[in-house]
Amino acid sequence: MNIVALDCFTVNPGDLSWDEISQLGNLTIYNRSTPEEVVERAKDAEMILINKINVSRELIAQLPKLKYVGEMATGYNNIDLEACTERGITVCNIPAYSTDSVAQMVFALLLNVATKPNCYAEETRQGKWSEKQDFCYWNTPLMELSSKTLGIVGLGNIGYKVAEIAHAFGMDVNAFTSKNSSELPDNIRKTTLEGLLATSDVISLHCPLNASTDKMINKETLAMMHAGTILINTGRGGLIDEDAVADALESGQLKAYCADVMTQEPPTPNNRLMKEPHAYITPHIAWATFEARQRLMAIAIENIRKFIEGTPQNVVNKS
Structure with a gap:
């Protein structure tokens, strides 16, 4: 699985490990991605991990290999769920971590x-x-x-x-x-x-x-x-x-x-x-304690693992 983390610096600025995710696929990490950079960086991705990237219908159309969108947060109003569902793309979020x-x-x-x-x-x-x-x-x-x-x-x-x-x-x-x-x-x-x-x-x-x-x-x-x-x-x-x-x-x-x-x-x-x-x-920090981010990463890892095994969890676009 090609896994691309597109804007995960706020989730993990370097004090947590990506190792468990990298063991589940070929992981590429970008701290931040501009809208202009997203397509080029994710064009071969089967799984993308995002925090605030806008996953629009237009973006989805340009990512033919995409199977999974991992929202590295609880809210997912930055994702076009209808377009993902139409394409058979699974969208998972991170509930209750914060x-x-x-x-x-x-x-x-x-x-x-x-x-x-x-x-x-x-x-x-x-x-x-x-x-x-x-x-x-x-x-x-x-x-x-x-x-x-x-x-x-x-x-x-x-x-x-x-x-x-x-x-x-x-x-x-x-x-x-x-x-x-x-x-x-x-x-x-x-x-x-x-x-x-x-x-x-x-x-x-x-x-x-x-x-x-x-x-x-x-x-x-x-x-x-x-x-x-x-x-x-x-x-x-x-x-x-x-x-x-x-x-x-x-x-x-x-x-x-x-x-x-x-x-x-x-x-x-x-x-x-x-x-x-x-x-x-305050600058949107309520969610960002070290302990909360540890839980977030642990759930993200398990979300990816479960998807690969064919039993996805925390799915927000169930058909």
């Missing part, structure tokens, strides 16, 4: 707003505490999470883990989910999106990006929230209307916007959210 890491980031972002440890550590380093007359100081009131309401939009593996951590902090949890109420534990209350937006102190987005969720957080839905809501997005940048969120930050409708994802990645320097003092944005 659940703990992403949930951890949700609360790192939330605590950064609630108690501002980074801000006060930096001010202490600058000598501001030393200048005070009292044994302690703060610029604005700090926030306790206990008894606050967390609204989770999308209750998959990550959403459940976020709920578990929230309960440990003493938070109440509401969820907007396609699951039936009978499927949920007693300490998670199913609600409508409108109800969740109106009653939550903190809202965390964990749903996939599709036609029904594109810009689901917009001027109208932001207006349904109570003033001072904290919005967290570790799902997909396109779930929000970035200009509407910037407006909500400036008006005080949102206390803070915490995000690990943007509509365009990397964002342009003139993106409004990059200039908002109450927007806390």
Whole structure:
């Protein structure tokens, strides 16, 4: 099998091994590939491994030997599944590898707003505490999470883990989910999106990006929230209307916007959210702990092995 990894530097910048995959076929690794380079590099490939490469119908038509697309991530909206299925190409993803890491980031972002440890550590380093007359100081009131309401939009593996951590902090949890109420534990209350937006102190987005969720957080839905809501997005940048969120930050409708994802990645320097003092944005790293990437590679190896054996797993375009 000719296996070509086209853009896997972010998954494995050199601290993990490709050896097990190379034992399964003739492996060629490219850290990054421009759209212009993809066809030439993958023209003889039977299997390609991708992270953000756009696998379009047009690209598929130019790769006559292709049998397998390995998405080195959970989301696969960069792949034309219909075109792959028509060609008999199997598409596999990597589910559930980053659940703990992403949930951890949700609360790192939330605590950064609630108690501002980074801000006060930096001010202490600058000598501001030393200048005070009292044994302690703060610029604005700090926030306790206990008894606050967390609204989770999308209750998959990550959403459940976020709920578990929230309960440990003493938070109440509401969820907007396609699951039936009978499927949920007693300490998670199913609600409508409108109800969740109106009653939550903190809202965390964990749903996939599709036609029904594109810009689901917009001027109208932001207006349904109570003033001072904290919005967290570790799902997909396109779930929000970035200009509407910037407006909500400036008006005080949102206390803070915490995000690990943007509509365009990397964002342009003139993106409004990059200039908002109450927007806390990290560079799409929630998934990328060493442990999560180890799990990702292990699942990718097993996906390839199972496909070669004729019993593919984690297939997302089952016919």
